[in-house]
Amino acid sequence: xxxxxxxxxxxxxxxxxxxxxxxxxxxxxxxxxxxxxxxxxxxxxxxxxxxxxxxxxxxxxxxxxxxxxxxxxxxxxxxxxxxxxxxxxxxxxxxxxxxxxxxxxxxxxxxxxxxxxxxxxxxxxxxxxxxxxxxxxxxxxxxxxxxxxxxxxxxxxxxxxxxxxxxxxxxxxxxxxxxxxxxxxxxxxxxxxxxxxxxxxxxxxxxxxxxxxxxxxxxxxxxxxxxxxxxxxxxxxxxxxxxxxxxxxxxxxx
Amino acid sequence: xxxxxxxxxxxxxxxxxxxxxxxxxxxxxxxxxxxxxxxxxxxxxxxxxxxxxxxxxxxxxxxxxxxxxxxxxxxxxxxxxxxxxxxxxxxxxxxxxxxxxxxxxxxxxxxxxxxxxxxxxxxxxxxxxxxxxxxxxxxxxxxxxxxxxxxxxxxxxxxxxxxxxxxxxxxxxxxxxxxxxxxxxxxxxxxxxxxxxxxxxx
Numbered sequence: 001x002x003x004x005x006x007x008x009x010x011x012x013x014x015x016x017x018x019x020x021x022x023x024x025x026x027x028x029x030x031x032x033x034x035x036x037x038x039x040x041x042x043x044x045x046x047x048x049x050x051x052x053x054x055x056x057x058x059x060x061x062x063x064x065x066x067x068x069x070x071x072x073x074x075x076x077x078x079x080x081x082x083x084x085x086x087x088x089x090x091x092x093x094x095x096x097x098x099x100x101x102x103x104x105x106x107x108x109x110x111x112x113x114x115x116x117x118x119x120x121x122x123x124x125x126x127x128x129x130x131x132x133x134x135x136x137x138x139x140x141x142x143x144x145x146x147x148x149x150x151x152x153x154x155x156x157x158x159x160x161x162x163x164x165x166x167x168x169x170x171x172x173x174x175x176x177x178x179x180x181x182x183x184x185x186x187x188x189x190x191x192x193x194x195x196x197x198x199x200x201x202x203x204x205x206x207x208x209x210x211x212x213x214x215x216x217x218x219x220x221x222x223x224x225x226x227x228x229x230x231x232x233x234x235x236x237x238x239x240x241x242x243x244x245x246x247x248x249x250x251x252x253x254x
Numbered sequence: 255x256x257x258x259x260x261x262x263x264x265x266x267x268x269x270x271x272x273x274x275x276x277x278x279x280x281x282x283x284x285x286x287x288x289x290x291x292x293x294x295x296x297x298x299x300x301x302x303x304x305x306x307x308x309x310x311x312x313x314x315x316x317x318x319x320x321x322x323x324x325x326x327x328x329x330x331x332x333x334x335x336x337x338x339x340x341x342x343x344x345x346x347x348x349x350x351x352x353x354x355x356x357x358x359x360x361x362x363x364x365x366x367x368x369x370x371x372x373x374x375x376x377x378x379x380x381x382x383x384x385x386x387x388x389x390x391x392x393x394x395x396x397x398x399x400x401x402x403x404x405x406x407x408x409x410x411x412x413x414x415x416x417x418x419x420x421x422x423x424x425x426x427x428x429x430x431x432x433x434x435x436x437x438x439x440x441x442x443x444x445x446x447x448x449x450x451x452x453x454x455x456x
Binding site: 002003004005040043045046067070071074075076093094095096098120121122123124167168196197198219221222 | 301418
């Protein structure tokens with residue numbers, strides 16, 4: 001078994017690092033490159049960067065910033081935000097990222113995932129699935145930064161994305177984002193039981209035990225978190241942290 | 255000086271970044287003339303087998319790489335797809351590989367769906383034989399992998415094994431020809447030590 005991964009997920013807004021709650025209320029955390037340096041020293045498994053305004057503002061990916069990350073980052077990282085073309089992916093990879101994360105375009109243009117997987121190999125293409133419940137308690141996948149419903153349920157959407165060639169799924173519960181109350185294990189398990197590609201779960205991590213449960217009960221290949229790695233204590237003071245070697249061993253124990 | 259072969263597949267900056275951190279000079283090039291004078295070569299790459307082979311040929315690198323590896327016996331380290339291209343061939347494609355070691359590249363095919371494909375993530379390597387590539391390596395070396403196809407060595411060049419549902423050859427070494435399936439440039443201190451060893455001891 002590949003070792004289970006624990007991934008800090010860093011949100012970008014106006015070249016700064018922020019953290020959201022339920023995809024809203026963003027708090028400024030600091031300079032992203034500084035965060036990368038700290039995470040690199042802590043030997044984290046992997047990093048994910050998501051520009052949360054890129055789609056809305058139709059922004060071109062910040063290639064030189066991605067290069068800056070790559071110079072400080074001796075670990076794999078994934079970049080997501082506003083990606084719509086093969087050429088953009090080519091430049092992101094050339095700038096030093098291992099993977100790209102695609103959200104909105106996967107829905108609006110499924111053929112894009114197919115083509116991207118063909119050109120770059122599935123292992124480069126991560127599809128992120130943001131989902132939340134509607135008023136009647138039924139779950140739907142949302143795109144455009146959680147603002148537009150696709151009308152699709154996360155499990156069948158996940159299977160569809162696998163079929164198109166996605167190499168990994170980034171499953172993100174909008175309601176649990178920043179809440180630190182634990183992952184949505186039920187949906188996670190339904191997805192991991194339905195696809196054979198790795199699933200990264202995000203949204204809700206607040207303590208080490210949440211990671212453990214996501215691996216054991218949810219069968220996640222990786223867990224991602226934002227708040228957990230950047231906030232400390234009840235007042236959510238900014239302090240970057242990562243489990244130490246002992247804690248890691250305990251979390252990923254199978 | 256390390257010559258990093260650029261045949262237009264994948265991400266070469268990360269390898270150069272790590273070499274820089276180690277203090278080794280490197281040059282990224284797709285110019286066959288520059289490779290002619292190379293003293294030590296890294297053959298990187300990600301993507302599909304056939305497109306990698308085609309790209310080597312299209313860029314006029316096929317002959318010179320064979321010359322460097324087989325005649326001049328310059329140290330060459332293949333990374334990820336680069337390592338696979340050194341094998342005889344792959345189930346991923348129809349073209350012949352460089353064939354510098356006796357090995358096939360096969361597709362992971364598991365009945366047990368808890369083993370996801372591609373094999374993405376960190377995994378341990380277990381040494382089969384002594385190697386300068388692992389001189390003073392940190393304890394329990396683990397490296398970052400991303401691949402759907404694995405190397406199956408047929409001769410005695412297997413250097414490390416890794417277990418993902420079954421054992422496969424995660425590194426090989428035969429005289430001056432070396433290959434690693436994982437990405438040392440993305441594997442923190444473990445990868446740094448490995449590349450440092452390639453720079454210093456070969």
